[in-house]
Amino acid sequence: MALMTGEQYVESIRKMNMQIYMFGEKIDSSVDNPILRPSLNSVKATYDLAQLPEYADLMTVKSSLTGEIINRFSHIHQSTEDLVKKVKMQRLLGQKTASCFQRCVGLDAANSVYSTTFEIDKTYGTKYYENFLNYLRYIQEMDLTVDGAMTDPKGDRSLAPSKQADKDLYLRVVERRADGVVVRGAKAHQTGICNSHEVIVMPTISMGPEDKDYAISFALPVDTEGILMIIGRQSCDTRKLEGSQIDVGNSEFGGVEALLVFDDVFVPNDRIFLNGETDFSGMLVERFAGYHRQSYGGCKVGVGDVLIGAAALIADYNGAQKASHVKDKLIEMTHLNETLYSCGIACSAEGNKTESGNYMVDLLLANVCKQNVTRFPYEIARLAEDLAGGLMVTAPSERDLRDPKIGKYVEKYLQGVKGVPVENRLKILRLIENLTLGAAAVGYRTESMHGAGSPQAQRIMISRQGNLSRKKELAKAIAKIK
Ligand code: SF4
Ligand code: FE
Numbered sequence: 001m002a003l004m005t006g007e008q009y010v011e012s013i014r015k016m017n018m019q020i021y022m023f024g025e026k027i028d029s030s031v032d033n034p035i036l037r038p039s040l041n042s043v044k045a046t047y048d049l050a051q052l053p054e055y056a057d058l059m060t061v062k063s064s065l066t067g068e069i070i071n072r073f074s075h076i077h078q079s080t081e082d083l084v085k086k087v088k089m090q091r092l093l094g095q096k097t098a099s100c101f102q103r104c105v106g107l108d109a110a111n112s113v114y115s116t117t118f119e120i121d122k123t124y125g126t127k128y129y130e131n132f133l134n135y136l137r138y139i140q141e142m143d144l145t146v147d148g149a150m151t152d153p154k155g156d157r158s159l160a161p162s163k164q165a166d167k168d169l170y171l172r173v174v175e176r177r178a179d180g181v182v183v184r185g186a187k188a189h190q191t192g193i194c195n196s197h198e199v200i201v202m203p204t205i206s207m208g209p210e211d212k213d214y215a216i217s218f219a220l221p222v223d224t225e226g227i228l229m230i231i232g233r234q235s236c237d238t239r240k241l242e243g244s245q246i247d248v249g250n251s252e253f254g255g256v257e258a259l260l261v262f263d264d265v266f267v268p269n270d271r272i273f274l275n276g277e278t279d280f281s282g283m284l285v286e287r288f289a290g291y292h293r294q295s296y297g298g299c300k301v302g303v304g305d306v307l308i309g310a311a312a313l314i315a316d317y318n319g320a321q322k323a324s325h326v327k328d329k330l331i332e333m334t335h336l337n338e339t340l341y342s343c344g345i346a347c348s349a350e351g352n353k354t355e356s357g358n359y360m361v362d363l364l365l366a367n368v369c370k371q372n373v374t375r376f377p378y379e380i381a382r383l384a385e386d387l388a389g390g391l392m393v394t395a396p397s398e399r400d401l402r403d404p405k406i407g408k409y410v411e412k413y414l415q416g417v418k419g420v421p422v423e424n425r426l427k428i429l430r431l432i433e434n435l436t437l438g439a440a441a442v443g444y445r446t447e448s449m450h451g452a453g454s455p456q457a458q459r460i461m462i463s464r465q466g467n468l469s470r471k472k473e474l475a476k477a478i479a480k481i482k
Contacts, residue, residue, distance in 0.1 A: 094302015100255030102192025106146025249434025297344015
């Protein structure tokens with residue numbers, strides 16, 4: 001099976017035996033849970049769109065490993081064109097789901113582990129690259145969704161992993177056996193973990209020799225014994241239990257994050273991709289961060305397209321669309337959104353071949369991309385709120401709209417321009433609320449800030465990659481300074 005259908009994907013997740021906890025209760029699976037199901041639907045969209053001929057060029061690709069047609073989400077980038085298509089695919093999915101569709105993390109992890117294991121093996125004569133190739137072939141053949149797990153809880157940020165009071169605050173090896181290792185720890189903010197089949201775990205920072213037990217990378221099925229997920233709360237999450245399609249803003253799609261706990265989990269040798277080579281931890285982190293910072297130049301832009309569309313619609317429904325300041329705000333939102341896209345495309349087009357043969361984004365431009373993402377969606381959201389008006393946060397519920405006694409007042413006093421049903425006006429306001437303050441704001445706002453690394457992490461990379469000394473030389477040459 002090279003490509004699963006969306007339905008096959010859903011059934012494959014249903015069959016898994018994950019340990020998912022939410023509101024202090026164990027959840028059998030994300031498939032039938034009303035709070036989690038929208039997030040599953042977003043991942044399902046990555047399968048559904050891959051079935052459609054009009055998206056075949058973006059969503060599918062010939063595997064460099066098997067020669068089969070596979071989903072682009074499990075592809076190893078073979079060219080800068082592949083990198084560009086990845087960003088375009090992410091924009092498309094952002095447009096179709098208006099949420100985080102979760103599957104990119106595994107793609108970014110796969111490409112980073114692919115090139116890094118190649119270089120570790122070259123230095124140490126290890127077999128990690130071969131392990132990873134076998135693993136990836138399996139992923140591609142089965143068309144599985146893989147999550148990537150990087151962010152450790154980190155405890156006291158001023159202390160190295162091995163210096164923490166609680167040694168498990170960074171995921172670590174607690175036992176070494178002939179057939180593998182046992183790991184303990186956690187990974188935070190795990191996007192889409194309960195909708196994934198597998199997880200690739202990576203270290204979260206550069207490490208010194210004393211952190212050997214923390215320099216560990218591996219992959220496991222997410223229902224492996226000892227792995228459990230504690231789902232994060234989102235703003236307005238329990239609205240999904242109320243059964244109102246209008247009030248949730250985006251009833252079909254969503255994203256989800258969880259705290260992922262590894263409670264003494266066994267990892268067999270053939271699933272290990274880094275084990276103690278602390279000097280390669282930084283490379284793996286930097287590459288993964290680079291790819292994921294590129295990703296945001298696609299996914300957030302697609303969601304931004306939906307938000308801009310919603311802002312333009314509410315202006316129409318309010319009869320404000322001809323006001324010059326309204327037009328100008330929509331232009332500004334578009335300008336900001338397309339600037340993000342330009343960064344995503346630029347860091348892809350300027351990508352380079354790694355020693356392993358796959359393609360890496362331009363790190364400076366990818367970090368500039370993500371640095372802009374920490375700002376522009378906030379401004380786009382601010383302008384959308386401006387255009388939406390206060391009704392976005394004061395509008396009555398769908399139940400009031402439908403109520404036999406008071407519904408007529410809602411209908412009468414929430415009218416906008418003639419011919420637009422009040423229901424439609426409420427739907428768009430709720431969508432803007434969902435994207436700026438509600439459940440999807442996790443993905444569009446705060447994730448824009450902290451996902452793929454907080455702003456300061458990009459500034460460090462920008463300072464490292466910015467090549468100031470060359471710029472000084474340029475200035476000296478022009479000023480005729482010897
Ligand atoms: Fe993909 Fe964007 Fe979600 Fe990251 S935040 S997994 S890049 S959709
Ligand atoms: Fe993310």
